[in-house]
Amino acid sequence: MEAKKPYIIAVIVQVIYAGMFIISKAAFNKGINTFVFIFYRQAASSLLLLPVAVFLERKNAPPISLRMILKLFFYACIGNTFTLNLYNASMKLTSTTVASATFNSQPVITFCLALLLRMEVVKLRSSSGLAKVTGVVLCLAGVLVLALYIGPGDKSYQPSPHLCCPSFDCS
Structure with missing residues (x-):
């Protein structure tokens, strides 16, 4: 454990x-x-x-x-x-999807800035260098899919009148 x-x-x-x-x-x-x-x-x-x-x-x-x-x-x-x-x-x-994808891409942006400022070194012939580059590419691909994919329209949520109680506005 x-x-x-x-x-x-x-x-x-x-x-x-x-x-x-x-x-x-x-x-x-x-x-x-x-x-x-x-x-x-x-x-x-x-x-x-x-x-x-x-x-x-x-x-x-x-x-x-x-x-x-x-x-x-x-x-x-x-x-x-x-x-x-x-x-x-x-x-x-x-949307929250785009915002959370952007938030989760912060490590990639930090890594890229560290590369530009020469604070990070990537050796493509080593396994750690390949893992870094693969992680960056996968993260950016996921962010792009979430940001650019337009799926079926959202179905607006209509709560059941039986689930409503007087303290909630169900209109």
């Missing part, structure tokens, strides 16, 4: 991401502002992680200087929050 633990955790993380995509899209369809949604998301995660960091890492963490606090603040604003705002704005304009 211990050997399977990383795989189980990876599946759980992917299920959480899928739930996040669906909840985000539903919130945007109901009219919530993407910037307000990101604010609530960042505030909730800060409130959840702050007690954990304070109680578990208080004795292990070195003291933080004002310069480091400013660096962390600007990274949080520019790096994470800016990316989430762009992602959510694009998800508001597209």
